[in-house]
Amino acid sequence: xxxxxxxxxxxxxxxxxxxxxxxxxxxxxxxxxxxxxxxxxxxxxxxxxxxxxxxxxxxxxxxxxxxxxxxxxxxxxxxxxxxxxxxxxxxxxxxxxxxxxxxxxxxxxxxxxxxxxxxxxxxxxxxxxxxxxxxxxxxxxxxxxxxxxxxxxxxxxxxxxxxxxxxxxxxxxxxxxxxxxxxxxxxxxxxxxxxxxxxxxxxxxxxxxxxxxxxxxxxxxxxxxxxxxxxxxxxxxxxxxxxxxxxxxxxxxxxxxxxxxxxxxxxxxxxxxxxxxxxxxxxxxxxxxxxxxxxxxxxxxxxxxxxxxxxxxxxxxxxxxxxxxxxxxxxxxxxxxxxxxxxxxxxxxxxxxxxxxxxxxxxxxxxxxxxxxxxxxxxxxx
Numbered sequence: 512x513x514x515x516x517x518x519x520x521x522x523x524x525x526x527x528x529x530x531x532x533x534x535x536x537x538x539x540x541x542x543x544x545x546x547x548x549x550x551x552x553x554x555x556x557x558x559x560x561x562x563x564x565x566x567x568x569x570x571x572x573x574x575x576x577x578x579x580x581x582x583x584x585x586x587x588x589x590x591x592x593x594x595x596x597x598x599x600x601x602x603x604x605x606x607x608x609x610x611x612x613x614x615x616x617x618x619x620x621x622x623x624x625x626x627x628x629x630x631x632x633x634x635x636x637x638x639x640x641x642x643x644x645x646x647x648x649x650x651x652x653x654x655x656x657x658x659x660x661x662x663x664x665x666x667x668x669x670x671x672x673x674x675x676x677x678x679x680x681x682x683x684x685x686x687x688x689x690x691x692x693x694x695x696x697x698x699x700x701x702x703x704x705x706x707x708x709x710x711x712x713x714x715x716x717x718x719x720x721x722x723x724x725x726x727x728x729x730x731x732x733x734x735x736x737x738x739x740x741x742x743x744x745x746x747x748x749x750x751x752x753x754x755x756x757x758x759x760x761x762x763x764x765x766x767x768x769x770x771x772x773x774x775x776x777x778x779x780x781x782x783x784x785x786x787x788x789x790x791x792x793x794x795x796x797x798x799x800x801x802x803x804x805x806x807x808x809x810x811x812x813x814x815x816x817x818x819x820x821x822x823x824x825x826x827x828x829x830x831x832x833x834x835x836x837x838x839x840x841x842x843x844x845x846x847x848x849x850x851x852x853x854x855x856x857x858x859x860x861x862x863x864x865x866x867x868x869x870x871x872x873x874x875x876x877x878x879x880x881x882x883x884x885x886x887x888x889x890x891x892x893x
Contacts, residue, residue, distance in 0.1 A: 532563065533572060537590050537738075540582065542698045544741040551580050582738065590738055591709035594702045597875065628668035641669040678717040679885060680787030681707065682778040685732070686796035687724040689745035689767035693797075694844040697742050699871040700795045703878040704737055710879075721781045725774035727802055727811060728761045731781070743767040754811040761809055768811045770802035772819075775826040782835060791836040791885045793878060794858075797843075799851040820854055827862050837864025838881045844870050 540547040551573075554560040564580070567573045572586045625638045645667040683704050691697045704722050711718045722732040726743040743766035756764040771794070782790050799815040803822035812819055831837060841855045852868075859866040867877045 533567060537586065537593070540738050541590065541701055545739045548580050548739070552578060582735070584735070587735055587738065588709070591705045594706040595709040597702070597706070624672045625669045626672055628665065628670050632670050636670040638669045638671050642667050645669060678787045679715070679789040679791065680718070680782055680785035681720045681791050681793065681882065681885070682781050683707070683720065683722045683793045683795065684771070684774040684778060685722055685724045686769060686798070687726040687740070687742045688769040688798065689743055690797050691742040694842070694871050696797060696842055696871045699874050701737055701740070703795070703875050706875065706879060707882055708734060719785050719787060723774050723777045723781070725770055727764050727766050727768040727770055727809065729770060729773040729777045731777065752811060752813040755808045756811065758804065758807050758809055764809065764811060768802040768813070769796070769798055769800050770804075770809065771796065771800045772803045772823040772826045773809075775823070775830060776804075779830055779833070789836065789885060790834065791838065792830060793881070794837070794839045795874070795878070796839070796841065799854045815850065820857070824857060824861055827858055831862035831864070836885055837862040838885070839864065839866045840874060840877060841866060841868050842871055842874065843868050
């Protein structure tokens with residue numbers, strides 16, 4: 512055990528109570544998003560609360576931007592680590608093993624056997640004993656004797672075989688329609704994405720992940736904004752809705768519809784810029800699409816219509832033809848009509864993907880296990 516001694520600056524050591532208070536704040540932020548930081552601004556008016564907030568700022572957990580507060584990168588990393596620990600606590604023991612591909616390659620863990628050296632192989636992978644044996648066998652066959660020093664040639668070099676490392680580019684399509692406010696769905700979905708961010712940093716630095724939120728439109732959610740986003744608020748309650756909105760004025764339209772097609776379009780653009788060996792799309796949703804794009808217009812239709820499903824499935828097929836793996840996570844706590852499940856089945860069959868019918872409580876380990884398997888290979892279910 513190593514000890515580091517330094518001069519005490521007189522500050523109090525953080526107690527478990529102090530640490531748990533900030534953990535509680537992070538949970539509050541994950542559940543309520545941006546309004547949680549707005550509540551923090553009002554809490555700062557209380558002298559006792561202000562002292563605690565100032566301490567968090569000194570410790571680099573919060574930062575003040577004008578009259579508002581913002582989570583620092585250190586705080587966001589803390590959320591990611593905690594999410595990852597929760598996810599792996601629920602995974603089966605063998606789920607976290609074997610992330611490398613089963614193929615022979617370079618850059619991975621050593622496996623049984625050796626092979627001849629090829630230009631570009633790492634010197635650290637040389638098998639010294641096998642190389643010396645090759646040199647002695649060659650000299651003996653040439654009749655030159657085994658005098659020292661041994662003269663090595665490139666033909667003598669032998670290296671350990673290693674498992675290949677596969678990089679993976681992932682896009683998480685996160686449903687932000689109004690119905691995602693129910694059953695604690697959205698905080699669980701955010702936790703999944705935060706856990707994958709943490710896993711990539713710790714284990715798979717060559718991987719990439721992007722989060723795209725889709726409702727009436729679609730938007731790329733930067734990593735630092737993810738803990739603060741919330742589903743869209745429902746603004747229309749009519750039993751039948753038929754609207755057509757210019758694409759350029761989508762921000763003025765009712766925000767709470769489900770435009771998965773536009774999410775697919777955004778994912779296709781993102782993955783075209785990524786260089787992963789494997790590419791995959793995760794869809795976390797709780798309902799059938801109710802919006803789609805036709806030309807320069809977005810159609811908002813409720814109840815869901817066949818033309819919306821056709822437009823959405825057509826865009827999904829374009830992604831699948833580009834070799835992108837599909838995983839759909841259908842949240843089914845309160846589904847009440849079979850058309851939605853039929854849509855998921857059509858999507859899975861057309862894209863040769865996989866579908867998980869799960870509750871929000873099961874979502875985290877389903878997403879993580881699918882991510883880990885998607886790194887190794889493309890597994891299809893007919």
